Amino acid sequence: xxxxxxxxxxxxxxxxxxxxxxxxxxxxxxxxxxxxxxxxxxxxxxxxxxxxxxxxxxxxxxxxxxxxxxxxxxxxxxxxxxxxxxxxxxxxxxxxxxxxxxxxxxxxxxxxxxxxxxxxxxxxxxxxxxxxxxxxxxxxxxxxxxxxxxxxxxxxxxxxxxxxxxxxxxxxxxxxxxxxxxxxxxxxxxxxxxxxxxxxxxxxxxxxxxxxxxxxxxxxxxxxxxxxxxxxxxxxxxxxxxxxxxxxxxxxxxxxxxxxxxxxxxxxxxxxxxxxxxxxxxxxxxxxxxxxxxxxxxxxxxxxxxxxxxxxxxxxxxxxxxxxxxxxxxxxxxxxxxxxxxxxxxxxxxxxxxxxxxxxxxxxxxxxxxxxxxxxxxxxxxxxxxxxxxxxxxxxxxxxxx
Amino acid sequence: xxxxxxxxxxxxxxxxxxxxxxxxxxxxxxxxxxxxxxxxxxxxxxxxxxxxxxxxxxxxxxxxxxxxxxxxxxxxxxxxxxxxxxxxxxxxxxxxxxxxxxxxxxxxxxxxxxxxxxxxxxxxxxxxxxxxxxxxxxxxxxxxxxxxxxxxxxxxxxxxxxxxxxxxxxxxxxxxxxxxxxxxxxxxxxxxxxxxxxxxxxxxxxxxxxxxxxxxxxxxxxxxxxxxxxxxxxxxxxxxxxxxxxxxxxxxxxxxxxxxxxxxxxxxxxxxxxxxxxxxxxxxxxxxxxxxxxxxxxxxxxxxxxxxxxxxxxxxxxxxxxxxxx
Ligand SMILES: Cc1ncc(C[n+]2csc(CCOP(=O)(O)OP(=O)(O)O)c2C)c(N)n1
Numbered sequence: 001x002x003x004x005x006x007x008x009x010x011x012x013x014x015x016x017x018x019x020x021x022x023x024x025x026x027x028x029x030x031x032x033x034x035x036x037x038x039x040x041x042x043x044x045x046x047x048x049x050x051x052x053x054x055x056x057x058x059x060x061x062x063x064x065x066x067x068x069x070x071x072x073x074x075x076x077x078x079x080x081x082x083x084x085x086x087x088x089x090x091x092x093x094x095x096x097x098x099x100x101x102x103x104x105x106x107x108x109x110x111x112x113x114x115x116x117x118x119x120x121x122x123x124x125x126x127x128x129x130x131x132x133x134x135x136x137x138x139x140x141x142x143x144x145x146x147x148x149x150x151x152x153x154x155x156x157x158x159x160x161x162x163x164x165x166x167x168x169x170x171x172x173x174x175x176x177x178x179x180x181x182x183x184x185x186x187x188x189x190x191x192x193x194x195x196x197x198x199x200x201x202x203x204x205x206x207x208x209x210x211x212x213x214x215x216x217x218x219x220x221x222x223x224x225x226x227x228x229x230x231x232x233x234x235x236x237x238x239x240x241x242x243x244x245x246x247x248x249x250x251x252x253x254x255x256x257x258x259x260x261x262x263x264x265x266x267x268x269x270x271x272x273x274x275x276x277x278x279x280x281x282x283x284x285x286x287x288x289x290x291x292x293x294x295x296x297x298x299x300x301x302x303x304x305x306x307x308x309x310x311x312x313x314x315x316x317x318x319x320x321x322x323x324x325x326x327x328x329x330x331x332x333x334x335x336x337x338x339x340x341x342x343x344x345x346x347x348x349x350x351x352x353x354x355x356x357x358x359x360x361x362x363x364x365x366x367x368x369x370x371x372x373x374x375x376x377x378x379x380x381x382x383x384x385x386x387x388x389x390x391x392x393x394x395x396x397x398x399x400x401x402x
Numbered sequence: 403x404x405x406x407x408x409x410x411x412x413x414x415x416x417x418x419x420x421x422x423x424x425x426x427x428x429x430x431x432x433x434x435x436x437x438x439x440x441x442x443x444x445x446x447x448x449x450x451x452x453x454x455x456x457x458x459x460x461x462x463x464x465x466x467x468x469x470x471x472x473x474x475x476x477x478x479x480x481x482x483x484x485x486x487x488x489x490x491x492x493x494x495x496x497x498x499x500x501x502x503x504x505x506x507x508x509x510x511x512x513x514x515x516x517x518x519x520x521x522x523x524x525x526x527x528x529x530x531x532x533x534x535x536x537x538x539x540x541x542x543x544x545x546x547x548x549x550x551x552x553x554x555x556x557x558x559x560x561x562x563x564x565x566x567x568x569x570x571x572x573x574x575x576x577x578x579x580x581x582x583x584x585x586x587x588x589x590x591x592x593x594x595x596x597x598x599x600x601x602x603x604x605x606x607x608x609x610x611x612x613x614x615x616x617x618x619x620x621x622x623x624x625x626x627x628x629x630x631x632x633x634x635x636x637x638x639x640x641x642x643x644x645x646x647x648x649x650x651x652x653x654x655x656x657x658x659x660x661x662x663x664x665x666x667x668x669x670x671x672x673x674x675x676x677x678x679x680x681x682x683x684x685x686x687x688x689x690x691x692x693x694x695x696x697x698x699x700x701x702x703x704x705x706x707x708x709x710x711x712x713x714x715x716x717x718x719x720x721x722x723x724x725x726x727x728x
Contacts, residue, residue: 104528104705133530155705158531173532174490175462208461209493236462238438244461310437366706376700383669383699391698394720 043294044274045264049322051330053269068273074337080121080268081328081338082346084113087137088325089350090146093357094136094153098303102361103153107134111266111298114324115231117141118271119199119293122279126167126196128189130182133171134231135201142168146353147360156367176202176209179228183215186224186282197282198226199275205236207252208244216256216290225282227275228253228290231265233297238310253290265295266324296322369395404590411581413558414444414520416589418482421566422452425480428566430457431467432484432520440484442522442581464494468519472502475515480566488523489532495540502571503546514569518562523551524615524665525712526579528705535702536666541573542643542675549643550596551575553617555585557640560593568596577615597641599649605635608659608725611650611676613639616663616713623718634722642672650676651683658689659728661721663713668696690728695721 044065046054054062072080091109098106109116116137123129123141131138139149143166151160152171159170172178182200189196206212207230219226232249234241245252253260259281263274271293278289296319300307332338373388408416422428430445430452436459439446449457460467464485471481485491491498498519505513525534542549548570552558558576565572594600602617603624610620617638624634637653639645654660660680662673677692695713703711 105530152530152704155528155530155708157704158701173530174492205462208463208466210463210465211493236433237441238434238436239459239462243459304441306438309439367704369707369710372698372700372703372707372711381699387698387700394717397720398716 043262043264044270045267046269046273047267047327047331049266049327051327051332051334053331065270065273065277068276069269072269072272074335077269077328077332078338078342080117080272081325081332082349083117083121083137083140084268084325084328085346085350086353087113087117087140089354090140090357091136093354094150095299095303097150097358097361098153103150103303104155105153105302105304107153107302108297108299109134109136111296111319111324112231112233112293113137114268114327115229115265115271115293115295118268119201119229119275119291122272122275123199124196124279126194127279128167128169128182128185128196128198130169130178130185130198130200131171132175132178132201132203132206133173134203135171138201139168142166144168147357147364150357150361151364154361154364156364176206176211176215178202179206179212179215180218182226182228183219183222183224183288186219186226186288187222189225190222190285195283196225197279198224199229199279200226201229201231203236204230204232204234204241204249205239205244206230207249208236213256216253216258216288219288220257223285223287225285226288227278227282228288229275230290230292231295232292233265233295235297235301235307235311237301237305238307248292250290250292253288258288258290260290260292262292262294265293266322266327268324268328295324298323403588405586405588407584407586408555408559409582409584410552410555410558410576411442411444413555413585413587414562414576415446415448416587417559417562418445418448419451420589421482421563422448422456425566426456427478428456428480428482429474430482430484431460431471431474432458433460433462433467433486435459435484441486442578444520444522444576444581445484464490464492465497468494468497468502468517471517471519472497472505472515475517476513480516480518482518482520482566485519485521487529487533488521488535488537491519491521491537494519498541498547498571498573499544503544506570507546515571516566516569517571518565518568518574519571520562520574520576522578522581523575524577524579525702525708526615528708530705531702534705534708536664536697538573538575538642538664539666539671542672547571547573547643548597548641549573549575550641551577551614552640553577553580553612553614553638555583556587556591557638559587559589560591561596561640564593564596575614580615580618583618597644597646599640599646599653600638601635601649601653602638603634603636605633605657607633607657608661608722609635609637609650609653609657610661610663610718610722611637611639611653612663613642613672614664616665619713619715619718620663623715623722626715626719627722632722632726645672645676645679647676647679647683650680654680654684655687658684658687659725660684660688660692661695661718661725662692663695663718663721664697665712666697667699668694669699671696690725693721693725 120141186198250260673694
């Protein structure tokens with residue numbers, strides 16, 4: 001029995017959990033010494049790293065969440081597996097394309113597939129998603145064409161999709177901003193009397209931003225139907241979570257007056273269950289929830305980053321054994337939920353996806369120069385018109401002349 | 403004289419090291435400035451040598467970074483804050499504009515806030531959005547702040563130390579696409595004044611005024627113009643607040659023509675202020691209206707369009723021709 005499966009018997013929720021944040025009396029300002037982040041985190045888990053289902057009968061808290069995935073059939077499990085594998089393949093392809101100079105930058109989700117697919121598949125079509133820049137798996141669940149995600153990383157646009165087609169907002173790079181947009185959108189949903197919900201994604205680093213705390217407070221005050229889904233991947237570029245907070249993240253919700261819960265972010269079933277639970281609360285009018293998906297960024301922060309400057313190999317290795325995809329594969333194999341033919345077929349599908357992504361990206365045209373002046377205003381603007389005309393004349397002077 | 407050849411990035415790193423050695427009250431604060439040495443490695447190795455008490459990795463919160471830097475300055479420290487990229491200074495803009503810039507005046511001059519805010523800025527590195535902006539005007543417009551930008555290694559080395567020595571808050575814009583440009587630094591020199599403009603190439607027909615990343619473009623433009631028999635002077639303004647109008651006026655009185663170049667949008671930009679002042683000061687010397695070359699009234703475009711958006715050699719030379727045609 002592993003640390004995680006034992007821990008699964010004691011899921012932690014901020015409401016009702018009273019634990020000291022760790023005494024911080026030492027007169028040290030820069031070097032924090034306390035370790036608020038449990039070396040053995042306690043989190044909701046329904047599938048162990050070995051791929052064993054955690055028995056719902058074992059613990060009341062597990063029993064509380066297990067019903068939220070009681071309807072999940074073996075076929076559904078294969079579907080979740082497929083989602084994770086294809087997302088990882090897409091992500092790996094994008095990383096390779098960056099290395100080949102086809103993309104300027106890529107923010108990989110490697111290791112975070114379960115958190116994204118589990119939460120993404122919990123959503124209804126009429127729910128609305130506010131992502132950061134790393135939510136490729138959630139985008140996949142929303143039906144956004146994955147190649148559309150690459151435009152901004154290639155440098156041909158700043159977005160690349162209409163958010164309202166799939167209720168999936170544009171990627172947000174400024175850390176934390178989107179949590180307020182999600183909250184406002186949720187306020188609107190409530191005003192409209194709709195029963196859909198809103199979900200905002202952000203990282204552990206983002207939890208330090210004032211915007212995020214303001215979003216927590218607004219959503220609590222207005223009892224807005226929003227789920228804050230934090231993927232705690234342990235790092236904000238080079239800074240570990242100890243540099244962002246002294247209290248486990250999920251506990252923060254309590255101070256704002258709504259529940260927070262920590263889930264095993266590498267367990268797709270648990271992520272699905274907990275997100276469904278939180279969404280249902282929102283739909284019932286019970287307000288916001290904070291979900292902390294405890295996971296790990298297996299790669300670099302982005303392709304510009306060099307994690308060897310700040311991260312130990314042992315840490316990465318330890319997390320590799322918790323790989324979300326291997327976990328579900330082990331379960332599918334052990335339970336007879338999938339056979340080798342299924343995996344082979346999926347491998348072929350991955351190949352096709354990879355090839356498609358490569359082809360689309362390589363043939364993605366550069367935007368027209370005059371696109372600089374497009375869509376600056378909805379109603380037009382005299383100064384933009386003037387500058388556009390001047391620049392067009394300037395460019396034309398080359399074509400005509402030399 | 404100890405002349406060393408180094409990149410702008412290295413010069414900034416050496417400058418910080420020197421300032422920290424000289425004054426134990428100097429602190430470095432920001433996201434990823436510690437072990438990583440900053441995303442551009444400007445603070446590389448400093449935490450190792452000066453410890454976590456002086457090179458402080460902060461939570462990911464710009465308002466928090468600047469707000470606490472103000473508090474540390476009130477307590478007698480001299481914080482040098484790193485904002486990771488231009489587009490991320492705005493969460494801190496409130497603290498900078500409403501607090502940092504005004505406390506000296508509000509305290510009737512009793513409070514001094516020697517805070518330096520370093521911001522890698524401007525475009526040309528193929529980045530995604532919020533990583534290529536030139537917001538200098540937004541700071542130069544605020545009374546109480548000083549705003550500077552070096553264009554070469556020597557200035558990077560000296561201006562940063564001078565900014566740290568200043569008792570006023572200084573917004574220190576670093577031209578990120580020039581970080582890897584090398585130049586000579588005389589580490590024993592007596593540096594010129596922080597806010598003085600410098601003539602970096604003499605000429606007689608026209609003055610090109612620029613700062614930061616555009617100085618190099620203007621130097622190249624002047625060289626290209628020389629091949630066509632035009633004698634172009636280049637002035638590196640170095641400081642956007644205050645602007646050395648006396649130095650610039652002296653140049654314009656010699657050449658009688660002025661073109662101001664910056665990456666930031668032209669509308670209400672630093673160039674607009676310079677055009678107005680120089681027109682006032684040099685009205686009877688000018689042979690042509692002061693022209694401006696810069697960014698458009700449009701968001702900084704996606705990377706694949708930045709070469710068209712950024713003023714390059716051709717756009718500068720076009721303005722030189724237009725000015726000379728008057
Ligand atoms: C306001 C702001 N400050 C700084 C940055 C630069 N930056 C980009 S990602 C990042 C770390 C984000 O960490 P986290 O929130 O944990 O999300 P992760 O990338 O790990 O998923 C930083 C500092 C930014 N994008 N926005």
